[in-house]
Amino acid sequence: MKNHQNNVELRYGTFLDQMVAFIAPKDLNIIAGRGTRKTTGIVADRSQEVVYDMPRSVLGFAADTFVNAKDKVLPKLVEGWREYLGWREGVHYVLEDRPPSHFDIPYTPIMTYKNTISIFNGCIFKLGSLDQPSGLAGDSIQHLFGDEVKYFDKKVLDIISPALRGHPQVRHSPFYRGTTFTTDLPNISKKNHDWILDNRDLMDMEKIKAAFQAGSILNEINHKIKRAYDLRNTGMLKKYIKQRERWMVKWYKARKDTTFFMMVSSLVNLDILDNGYVMSQLDKLGWEEFKQSVLTFKSKLEEGERFYVGLGEHHYYDDGIVNEIERQTGFQEKITCKSLRYWDPHAPLDIGVDFGKMISMVVAQEQGKYYRCLKNHYTLIPESSAELGKKFREYWSPHINRTVYMYYDRSGNQYESSGRDWASEVRKHIEYDENGKSTGWNVVLMSREQGNIRQSQEHFFIKQVLQETTKGLPILLIDRYQCRELKSSLELSKIVIGVESRTGIKYIKKDKSSESLPVNKLPLQSTNMSDAFKYLMYRKKWTKLVKYEREYLPTGLDGVVG
Known part of the structure; x- marks a missing residue:
């Protein structure tokens, strides 16, 4: 929607969306219930941030199987870009085809465009899967995305991890050699893989607090810049731009080598889903499945x-x-x-x-x-x-x-x-x-x-x-x-x-x-x-x-x- 001045786009974001945006860690681990827009929201947003912060980089996108990568994960990612973030095919990205000449090119030469997404600023996403890990393991990628990682065998994922390397041109970015993993709650009774739960122990809360605080202040400064621009106040505009430059440096330093883990239920998005959705899910799923899929409570089959x-x-x-x-x-x-x-x-x-x-x-x-x-x-x-x-x-x-x-x-x-x-x-x-x-x-x-x-x-x-x-x-x-x-x-x-x-x-x-x-x-x-x-x-x-x-x-x- 647009505000009353018709000059800026406003989007709804849950507190989870805002925390992820403010902290913007190197490694992100999110467990969230159904209806929380993990792929079309969190992953699509973060992938754009990584693209803008590391132009001309090679990025990996993994799923448990190649079929699911192509049929389920990719369409949701593209939907998030297209429907919520304003990207258009042929303008901002191209699917598995040689990009137009006005697109920038990656630092790494690309030999084939099969199963890739080329971005206008030279970034390229390479699609891979854990049922054939050598596809990504032999590459040099600067950030790895994984959706529904409860289906990811950690031993196989470790085969891909050494591919996170390369290109000093983008080492400045806190996203460099990072990961983005999302899933709903792993169910041990269904033999889901629950290694993502171990990643919460990698989180340094003091570093996360510092990154969040710097990101919040930076957000406030951006609001002030917007107001100064609207009022055509050149003096205030210069002042806040200098403040932003200083806090951008602090924010980048605070985010270096950070890991953020969070587990939330579907209720995080209750303002959009409403009470009717929650009650209908309870009726459809029954109490046990509702606890697992909506409330994110663990279950176990002996x-x-x-x-x-x-x-x-x-x-x-x-x-x-x-x-x-x-x-x-x-x-x-x-x-x-x-x-x-x-x-x-x-x-x-x-x-x-x-x-x-x-x-x-x-x-x-x-x-x-x-x-x-x-x-x-x-x-x-x-x-x-x-x-x-x-x-x-x-x-x-x-x-x-x-x-x-x-x-x-x-x-x-x-x-x-x-x-x-x-x-x-x-x-x-x-x-x-x-x-x-x-x-x-x-x-x-x-x-x-x-x-x-x-x-x-x-x-x-x-x-x-x-x-x-x-x-x-x-x-x-x-x-x-x-x-x-x-x-x-x-x-x-x-x-x-x-x-x-x-x-x-x-x-x-x-x-x-x-x-x-x-x-x-x-x-x-x-x-x-x-x-x-x-x-x-x-x-x-x-x-x-x-x-x-x-x-x-x-x-x-x-x-x-x-």
Whole structure:
């Protein structure tokens, strides 16, 4: 909006926004609840400040996966620049293209503009990810940005950190070799990474107070300069400009080598979100998820409550991407299975599918004694089987063996309430494109005569797979980054105790309450994808190897009844 004199733009900023602007530390660590505009606000604002303070520098922007960097992080950053900060594409920045001749050039020669953002003053952002850390690790960057760092493995991030170096021309800046990390609160029960919490111990409060005080005084001086300019008072204008020069030096010195950590709830933005938003989130999320996502309260899932007992770090692999192939893929290009390191193009594919508001698909291959989950796909309503089939066809288009074995919930053969044959629909949309043309894929439905899989059976069987104690069962491997939703779903699944109404006998169930969350929260916060995994794994040739025994219920769960 504009003020009454129509000569200055005013923007709303929370006290968090103001603190970050006044302190402007070298290293910024923010944990904030939903609705606090972390990317479009804090990161977009700070990235502009870094750009103006270190012209012609090379800046890194990392996400957990390259797909998320391109599809989620980058659009939000650009939205913040465009909608709130006045930057225009083609004028202030250019996406992955050689910049116009009037743009300044970086100190470091740029060999390719794939996956970059060029800025008018010669700065350039290089997009990278932790699933292929060598992309940024081999560069020389002057500041690193990371969004949703609860998904960042600290060991992998440490591979990138040595890239923070270079160019004495910008060493004057307090942002030089700094970092900007934002996220909502890491949830240990979902195996989020919580190393950002350790960074609060790096904060020197006396230095932060000094930087804040200098920044506040500098802000007041800027207001005085503005008033003197409006009143055309040349004497006062010169006086305040000299004051600003002195305090700018003090502010820069105070900010050198500072680390600022802050954790806030969504209530920091209550003036914009209003009480209705908060109450609606409570109704939608339930108390436990509301505490975590809105109020920023920690939660923890104890080991005995886990449904997938035995699931550990050794079941995940980090090197599933061929970096050279994925780096050659631009923002607007589709990534395909060609970038998968462990994909066998000559072997058939297995897919496990679960139906509902979220249709979940896990794609895997048998590779000797290993069973490797290579990729997961999903759709959310109003998207359905047609969109899921298209996602599969596009991603797996280079695959040579066109046979797919599909495992699914037996109700997928016929959803009685809707009269839809979901399984045949998915098969149709893989075998034929949207124009009815054959794609060459042959989908074999593997669950036609399958009986109902009790959750207690699933729990016992998958435990044998994960604990690797039964001869003949495969060794499970899951791509940490390409199966991000599967990983989260498996790790958040909890046990509840069911009671037979007729006999009173207690038995193990999977807590499915998360499947009632708002649709956009289902991919990472529900058990949906774990059900697709269940259908994928629970097949006769493996289940017959398991000798089922009576299981003792986990202690401490007697009062947890589903």
